Amino acid sequence: MTLAIERHRTPVTTDWASARLLAHMLPTPGPAELVPLAEAAGRTLAAPLRAATALPGFDNAAMDGYAVRGTGPWRVGDRILAGCADVPAALADGTAAEIATGAPVPAGTDRVVPYEAAERIGDLVMAADNTRRHIRRRGEYVRPEQPLLSAGATVTVPVLGLAAAIGLDAVAVYPRPRVRLLVSGNELVTAGPPPWGRMRDAIGPMLVPLLASWGAELVGTTMIGDDADGFAAAVADSAADADLTVVCGASSVGPADGLHQALDRLRAVVYVDGVDCRPGHPQVLARAGSGWIAGLPGNPYAALVAAFTIVEPMLAGLTGRPLPQPRRARLAGTLTPDDRRTRILPVRTAAEGVRLVDGGQPGFLGGAAAADAFAVVPPGPLADSVELLHLPQ
Numbered sequence: 449m450t451l452a453i454e455r456h457r458t459p460v461t462t463d464w465a466s467a468r469l470l471a472h473m474l475p476t477p478g479p480a481e482l483v484p485l486a487e488a489a490g491r492t493l494a495a496p497l498r499a500a501t502a503l504p505g506f507d508n509a510a511m512d513g514y515a516v517r518g519t520g521p522w523r524v525g526d527r528i529l530a531g532c533a534d535v536p537a538a539l540a541d542g543t544a545a546e547i548a549t550g551a552p553v554p555a556g557t558d559r560v561v562p563y564e565a566a567e568r569i570g571d572l573v574m575a576a577d578n579t580r581r582h583i584r585r586r587g588e589y590v591r592p593e594q595p596l597l598s599a600g601a602t603v604t605v606p607v608l609g610l611a612a613a614i615g616l617d618a619v620a621v622y623p624r625p626r627v628r629l630l631v632s633g634n635e636l637v638t639a640g641p642p643p644w645g646r647m648r649d650a651i652g653p654m655l656v657p658l659l660a661s662w663g664a665e666l667v668g669t670t671m672i673g674d675d676a677d678g679f680a681a682a683v684a685d686s687a688a689d690a691d692l693t694v695v696c697g698a699s700s701v702g703p704a705d706g707l708h709q710a711l712d713r714l715r716a717v718v719y720v721d722g723v724d725c726r727p728g729h730p731q732v733l734a735r736a737g738s739g740w741i742a743g744l745p746g747n748p749y750a751a752l753v754a755a756f757t758i759v760e761p762m763l764a765g766l767t768g769r770p771l772p773q774p775r776r777a778r779l780a781g782t783l784t785p786d787d788r789r790t791r792i793l794p795v796r797t798a799a800e801g802v803r804l805v806d807g808g809q810p811g812f813l814g815g816a817a818a819a820d821a822f823a824v825v826p827p828g829p830l831a832d833s834v835e836l837l838h839l840p841q
């Protein structure tokens with residue numbers, strides 16, 4: 449595979465799957481940093497999550513009831529509550545202690561009899577024979593120093609709780625890549641119904657939450673015009689500052705499509721110049737200095753497809769995550785594959801499989817808005833099942 453394409457050569461387009469692979473493997477994450485749990489949600493682990501303590505940290509009751517030793521009836525002595533400061537006295541044969549869930553069981557405890565299974569008369573307690581112990585042993589879930597998750601795992605909501613439970617205050621994660629969005633086009637307006645000849649920006653509102661959901665820190669969205677100097681300066685300034693600059697529009701070959709010219713001026717190395725997919729063909733992946741540049745087409749549905757093709761994998765690479773693997777689903781109904789390009793089509797999931805949704809023209813988002821996934825249909829004969837790209841809510 450040729451990695452860098454010199455701009456004066458005829459562009460070599462990349463197939464859809466290779467574009468995603470390339471976009472994932474080229475970037476590397478920034479240096480790991482230790483961040484408090486409260487700031488770690490959504491970040492990627494840069495080192496395995498390792499337990500600072502055993503879990504449970506001590507033998508404790510799994511039910512409210514009586515810790516007992518030997519065969520009943522038992523004479524009830526102490527009452528032990530969760531959080532008690534002292535180690536409870538050991539149980540002698542034939543004795544019991546009233547105990548709360550989570551409280552440390554006294555040494556010698558055979559089992560905990562839940563209140564519901566116990567009958568108490570005065571200071572004696574009896575129970576039908578019960579084989580369940582209802583004791584959570586020290587280290588039963590996790591041993592001290594045990595690695596629980598590998599580097600590359602996302603810090604999800606349960607991971608935050610698990611990290612706290614194993615005694616961690618902070619986790620080693622990769623930094624969020626700093627991303628700037630440049631939305632280009634003299635015709636664009638950002639509020640209200642557009643006047644004649646103008647177009648409402650439909651890409652900025654989609655990409656802002658999408659980039660955040662893929663782990664980016666969005667440092668700004670800038671609307672830029674089509675004037676070549678201003679366009680090139682905006683791309684250069686952003687590439688010098690942000691880890692990734694996402695440029696929407698101006699990626700094609702028209703008179704006002706300044707992305708390629710700007711990349712020439714920047715002496716950028718172009719890795720992808722056109723992807724064999726429909727829509728979303730005019731995509732660019734380049735690097736200028738230390739900044740990555742992703743160029744997306746101006747047609748809004750094409751831009752969304754292109755974002756899934758190169759931006760999602762790039763952000764996975766920049767955050768140290770694996771390449772997201774599309775799941776597969778049965779295809780209900782029929783559709784026509786392209787003989788040369790991968791089609792990316794809006795679909796909805798039904799009991800019998802995924803079904804095509806109308807309204808997937810490159811310049812229209814009606815199909816995507818009614819869809820719950822995008823189906824990836826490679827060129828050539830149609831298979832029974834298709835890969836699905838997951839749409840974040």
Ligand SMILES: Nc1nc2c(c(=O)[nH]1)N[C@H]1C(S)=C(S)[C@@H](COP(=O)(O)OP(=O)(O)OC[C@H]3O[C@@H](n4cnc5c(N)ncnc54)[C@H](O)[C@@H]3O)O[C@H]1N2
Nearest residue numbers: 633647648649650651697698699700705744745746747750
């Ligand atoms: N001679 C050729 N013309 C075109 C080709 C081609 O291969 N040869 N490709 C077509 C395809 S496919 C696409 S997609 C577009 C991509 O064009 P650009 O990336 O250069 O985008 P623009 O020309 O700036 O805009 C295209 C279209 O989209 C509208 N637009 C732009 N930005 C936004 C936005 N933020 N929100 C909503 N709509 C937007 C713009 O007004 C145009 O209508 O090129 C084809 N042409």
Ligand code: MOO
Nearest residue numbers: 727728729750810
């Ligand atoms: O590929 Mo364009 O990306 O068809 O709209």
